[in-house]
Structure formats: structure tokens, C-alpha cells
Amino acid sequence: MKLKSSQKQNIVFAIGLVLLIIPQTRQPIQVFIQKGLAVFSPSVTEKSEQQDVNSYQWHLKDLEGQSYNFKFAQNQVVLLNFWATWCPPCIAEMPSLVALHKDYKDKVQFLFVSNEDEDVIVAFLKKHNYTIPVHQPMSAVPERLHTSTIPRTLLISKSGKIVIDKTGASNWNSNTVRTTIEQLLAE
Structure with missing residues (x-):
């Protein structure tokens, strides 16, 4: 019995749906899709629309338990990324x-911020062989930096202006981002 084109499409759709329902296959599929979406570079905010970081009053700790005061980032170029190990766009x-x-x-100054348990973060970093400075918040995130959606990444100038504010996956290793960072470092 030969299948019609519409029947083949329905079978492929059903298989895809089943794969998305199964937890072991769902995340790899979502990550694959997000990687396709993350080929685009984030947009730089127009100077007239750039907001100031309203406060540097924020305390974090690194994965070794060392305290970090966000005030140390003041007057520096900062890339702040809110993420989680379970988040397909973050991955x-x-x-x-x-x-x-x-x-x-x-x-x-790179700050990768996650609310997850330290053991979960360390296992993720080890699995992917990433050596990045991950921090966990110890106090409330300043209002302009706060997010309820991840990933959210901000590029902040030395003067405290939010130059890039991107929610969702993006290509951070792009010419646009690198050129912007070089300009911010030269200021």
C-alpha cells in the first residue's frame, strides 16, 4: 500500500510531536532549533534610547563561594548574561x-548569572568544557537588570549605559558585538 503525500506529512508530524513529548529527546531538539535562530547578532540600542544601569547595589557569589560586589563592575565594560542549564536558548x-x-x-567584565544549584552548574560547565565566570545572586537584582525571561544578555558601557539588551538566543561572537565592544573599550 502506497502512502499519499499528506499521509507521509502526517506521519512525520506525529513522529516529531512524539519526540518533543519524550523528555530525553525534547531538549536536544529544542537546542538544535534555537541554534538555528541564534545565528543572528543582537542589535545595538540607539544612543538616545540607551538606559542607565540604575544601581550597582548587587551582591553575588562565584562558584568557589567568593563574594562579588557588582560595584566592582562600575566604570568597566560589562557583559551580563542571565541563563540556566535547562534552558534550550541559553544552551x-x-x-x-x-x-x-x-x-x-x-x-x-563577564558575569554569567544563574539561580541554579552550584552542583548543577558545575556539572554543566564540566560536561561542555566551559571555563566562564558563573555567579549566583545573593541579593536582589537591580531594577533595570532584572529579568523574568532567560536568556537575557546585556552589554553595558563604562558610563553605565545599556548598549545591548537582548532576550533570547543570539550570536554573541559576531562582528557587530565585537565592533561594539572595541568601541566601548576605546571610550
């Missing part, structure tokens, strides 16, 4: 963030 954009961190870690 999809992480390689581009890691590559950017590798090249700019001595010039830009």
Missing part, C-alpha cells in the same frame, strides 16, 4: 558567549 547561545569570553576576558 544554544552559550558557545558564542564562551568564544567571546575567551577573547575579551581580560578587557571586559
Whole structure:
């Protein structure tokens, strides 16, 4: 018995739906889709629309338990990324963030912030061989930086202007981002 084209499409759709329902296959499929969406570079906010970081009053700790005061980031170029290990868009954009961190870690203050348990974060970093500075919040996130959706990444100038504010997966290792960082470092 030969299947019609519409029947073949229905079978493929049903298989795809089943794969998305099964927890073990859902996340890899979602990450794959998000990687396709994360090929685009984030947009730089027009200067007239850039908001100031309203407060540097924020305390975090790194994965070694060392306290970090966000005031240390004042007057520096900062890339702040809110993420989680279970978040497909976060996983999809992480390689581009890691590559950017590798090249700019001595010039830009990178803060990868997650609310997850330390053991979960460490296992994720080890699994992917990532060496990035992950922090956990110890106090309330300043109002302009607060987010309820991840990933959210902000590029902040030395003067405290939010130059890029992107929610969702993006290509952070793009020419646009690198050019913007170089301009911010030169200010």
C-alpha cells in the first residue's frame, strides 16, 4: 500500500510531536532549533534610547563561594548574561558567549548569572568544557537588570549605559558585538 503525500506529512508530524513529548529527546531538539535562530547578532540600542544601569547595589557569589560586589563592575565594560542549564536558548547561545569570553576576558567584565544549584552548574560547565565566570545572586537584582525571561544578555558601557539588551538566543561572537565592544573599550 502506497502512502499519499499528506499521509507521509502526517506521519512525520506525529513522529516529531512524539519526540518533543519524550523528555530525553525534547531538549536536544529544542537546542538544535534555537541554534538555528541564534545565528543572528543582537542589535545595538540607539544612543538616545540607551538606559542607565540604575544601581550597582548587587551582591553575588562565584562558584568557589567568593563574594562579588557588582560595584566592582562600575566604570568597566560589562557583559551580563542571565541563563540556566535547562534552558534550550541559553544552551544554544552559550558557545558564542564562551568564544567571546575567551577573547575579551581580560578587557571586559563577564558575569554569567544563574539561580541554579552550584552542583548543577558545575556539572554543566564540566560536561561542555566551559571555563566562564558563573555567579549566583545573593541579593536582589537591580531594577533595570532584572529579568523574568532567560536568556537575557546585556552589554553595558563604562558610563553605565545599556548598549545591548537582548532576550533570547543570539550570536554573541559576531562582528557587530565585537565592533561594539572595541568601541566601548576605546571610550
